Amino acid sequence: MSDKFLSISGLKKHFGNNRVLDGIDLEIERASITTIIGKSGIGKSVLLKCIANLVLADEGKIQLDGRPIIQSRKTARQPGGVCFSYMFQNNALFDSMTISENISMPLLETTSMSTHELHDEVEGMLGRLELGDVSSSYPAELSGGMRKRVALGRALITKPQIVLFDEPTTGLDPERKFSVLEMIANYRKQFGFTALLVSHDIPEVFEISDRVAWLDQGTLRFIGKPEELELSADLELSRFLDMANYGRNKTE
Amino acid sequence: MIRTIGSSTLCVVAEFGGIANFAVLSIYEFCCQRRRLAKWVLAVHEIGVRCVPIVAIVGLFTGLVMGLQLYYTLARLGAEAALGDAVALSLIRELGPVLTALMIVGQAGSSLASEIGIQRNDEQIDALQTMGIDARGYLVGPRLCASFICFPILTACFDLIGIFGGYLTGSVLLNVDAGVYWNHVFSSVQFADIYGGFIKAAVFGFLTITICAYRGFYTHLKSSSRGVRGVSESATRAVVFSSVAVLAADYLITSFLI
Ligand SMILES: Nc1ncnc2c1ncn2[C@@H]1O[C@H](COP(=O)(O)OP(=O)(O)O)[C@@H](O)[C@H]1O
Ligand SMILES: [Mg+2]
Numbered sequence: 001m002s003d004k005f006l007s008i009s010g011l012k013k014h015f016g017n018n019r020v021l022d023g024i025d026l027e028i029e030r031a032s033i034t035t036i037i038g039k040s041g042i043g044k045s046v047l048l049k050c051i052a053n054l055v056l057a058d059e060g061k062i063q064l065d066g067r068p069i070i071q072s073r074k075t076a077r078q079p080g081g082v083c084f085s086y087m088f089q090n091n092a093l094f095d096s097m098t099i100s101e102n103i104s105m106p107l108l109e110t111t112s113m114s115t116h117e118l119h120d121e122v123e124g125m126l127g128r129l130e131l132g133d134v135s136s137s138y139p140a141e142l143s144g145g146m147r148k149r150v151a152l153g154r155a156l157i158t159k160p161q162i163v164l165f166d167e168p169t170t171g172l173d174p175e176r177k178f179s180v181l182e183m184i185a186n187y188r189k190q191f192g193f194t195a196l197l198v199s200h201d202i203p204e205v206f207e208i209s210d211r212v213a214w215l216d217q218g219t220l221r222f223i224g225k226p227e228e229l230e231l232s233a234d235l236e237l238s239r240f241l242d243m244a245n246y247g248r249n250k251t252e
Numbered sequence: 253m254i255r256t257i258g259s260s261t262l263c264v265v266a267e268f269g270g271i272a273n274f275a276v277l278s279i280y281e282f283c284c285q286r287r288r289l290a291k292w293v294l295a296v297h298e299i300g301v302r303c304v305p306i307v308a309i310v311g312l313f314t315g316l317v318m319g320l321q322l323y324y325t326l327a328r329l330g331a332e333a334a335l336g337d338a339v340a341l342s343l344i345r346e347l348g349p350v351l352t353a354l355m356i357v358g359q360a361g362s363s364l365a366s367e368i369g370i371q372r373n374d375e376q377i378d379a380l381q382t383m384g385i386d387a388r389g390y391l392v393g394p395r396l397c398a399s400f401i402c403f404p405i406l407t408a409c410f411d412l413i414g415i416f417g418g419y420l421t422g423s424v425l426l427n428v429d430a431g432v433y434w435n436h437v438f439s440s441v442q443f444a445d446i447y448g449g450f451i452k453a454a455v456f457g458f459l460t461i462t463i464c465a466y467r468g469f470y471t472h473l474k475s476s477s478r479g480v481r482g483v484s485e486s487a488t489r490a491v492v493f494s495s496v497a498v499l500a501a502d503y504l505i506t507s508f509l510i
């Protein structure tokens with residue numbers, strides 16, 4: 001088994017004249033956390049959706065655990081039979097189901113767990129997410145940050161081998177932001193999943209990231225360890241990081 | 253000109269193929285899923301139980317009006333006694349299945365199309381897909397399987413209530429003898445009539461639910477506008493298309509059955 005759990009090569013995707021992804025090459029090691037940073041609207045979500053098989057790429061290969069992801073919209077069979085989760089940028093919760101139904105949904109539909117076990121799992125998850133009080137509310141009754149945490153719970157409850165997080169911390173207060181990042185890091189330690197994360201919370205997210213990739217103009221212009229970011233000679237990258245307060249925080 | 257005709261014909265054929273494929277895959281994927289019975293029962297409730305009041309009301313009024321109209325027409329020929337045959341046969345063969353299907357389209361079909369359309373726009377369908385749950389099997393399959401049983405049963409309700417409505421106008425208000433009315437109803441209706449009505453109902457159910465679900469499911473590809481407007485367009489189109497499909501299929505099936 002190769003240690004490259006996810007490998008992407010030459011991935012291209014355009015919408016009309018808009019070349020969103022123009023040759024993405026990325027290799028991700030098993031049980032690592034990789035963060036993708038980049039401006040809004042640059043194609044981070046599109047990249048994740050290509051990996052999740054929700055968007056059909058024009059060109060390129062995506063391999064998960066050594067097997068190619070069959071890029072087709074035909075069935076919902078998961079890519080390569082790997083247990084996999086996706087946390088949507090807009091959460092995509094089932095709005096006519098309660099919070100606990102939302103979180104239990106993937107287990108209920110895809111595993112043969114007994115009602116009792118299922119209940120315990122969901123209760124545990126709700127507790128960890130500090131959502132115990134609202135378990136029978138509906139998504140529309142929660143704040144944005146709470147909905148994010150529900151989406152996080154729904155993504156992690158199946159103990160997936162790979163998780164794609166699309167901006168899991170956006171819109172959270174600083175304290176919750178840390179607890180969500182900590183939760184991702186803890187889960188990774190516990191279950192050893194591989195994570196691909198999109199985030200704008202530039203200094204904070206580096207704490208849990210093994211590697212950082214910077215998406216700009218359709219390609220990953222920087223891939224490396226968080227510490228190496230500052231050493232990069234790319235002027236635009238330094239400008240982007242300056243804007244995001246990176247570096248300044250460190251000297252303060 | 254010829255090119256336009258050719259390409260639009262191809263489009264229509266492709267669309268029919270797409271719809272048929274969608275229906276078959278929905279049922280197949282539903283059969284592969286877990287908790288089928290629970291989902292099916294819920295769908296029966298949604299399509300069947302919730303439509304009972306409207307079907308009953310429309311059935312009653314249809315029967316009442318038919319009793320009235322047919323009575324005066326038959327009276328001109330001196331054949332009032334045949335009111336029972338006329339009401340029962342026209343309801344069981346034609347009006348029952350067609351009107352029931354149209355009522356269910358109005359009640360359940362439009363809500364199905366908009367519900368699935370909203371789930372599409374909100375990425376809930378994509379979310380199902382990433383969880384490894386086939387969205388067609390989850391959302392559409394149970395409803396399709398429920399329609400096979402709901403449409404015939406509701407049609408039967410409609411027929412019974414309609415025949416009773418005919419009795420109300422014919423015997424209670426006007427002067428057809430009750431015994432004569434019911435006797436004619438029982439003697440004129442053959443098993444083949446009922447059977448044909450049920451076949452129609454099942455076909456209409458399959459057609460309407462498939463069309464409504466299909467329009468909702470592909471609202472992002474088929475609508476000219478986006479977002480909420482796209483969903484409302486899908487719901488309207490779904491109702492219009494499935495109503496037309498019901499009438500067209502009715503003509504086809506009738507010509508085969510007669
Ligand atoms: N379904 C779509 N149709 C057309 N254009 C799209 C679609 N999805 C995304 N785009 C375009 O792709 C670009 C990248 O979008 P996105 O990946 O959502 O950005 P972000 O990096 O902020 O997540 C945007 O310019 C957007 O307009
Ligand atoms: Mg995005």
